[in-house]
Amino acid sequence: MEKKETFDLVDEMGNVTGSASREECHSSVELIHPTVHFTLFNPDSKEILLTKRSYNKRWDPGKTIFLGEHMVSGESYEEGLLRGVTEELGFVPTEFKVLGDTLFKQESQTEYTRFFLVIYQGETIDFDRAETEEIWWVGIDELKKYDDSFGAMTQYWIENIDWSTLE
DSSP: OOOOOEEEOOOOOOEEEEEEEEHHHTTTEEEEEEEEEEEEETTTEEEEEEEEEEETOOTTOOOOEEEEEEOTOOOOOOHHHHHHHHHSSSSSSSOOEEEEEEEOOOOOOOOEEEEEEEESSSSSOOTTTTTTEEEEEEEEHTTTTTSSSSSSHHHHHHHOGGGGGGG
16 A cells, blocks of 8 residues: 655644645645755856756646755755755755745645755756756856746746845
8 A cells, every 4th residue: 555645734934733645735725735945056157057847747847947845744844955956966965045935826735835045066966857857057147037938936936036146
């Protein structure tokens, strides 16, 4: 029998209030669950990593996105980030910082999302080809001008982060 994935439930401030299955969380906008989103920042070249989401995925197929991860019950945001970077990019990050939190409502679910900037230090990137079609770097000065189809959450972060503070 397959084990059901359990997520914490949180209030609009991110405080844990209970738990529910992945299926329950993804079928009710009332059940807020925590997630992490992240991208890499290369401080030497002043570039940000962008990814093209697999066309086989339910959310944002074929769109340009920052990466993200659902957090399993009991996991901290930092633990979710470390697991997510390891699963999605193939290395364990050693330096990162929080750039913001937001409540993000989608058609059938609501996420309380914390966005991290992972400082890239030359690690080998081995991205998960089941999740991601391709990856590439773009300069911070080009990020807002980038002419592509961004996923909704990525568009939110691009518009609401003061990227100039990273230059």
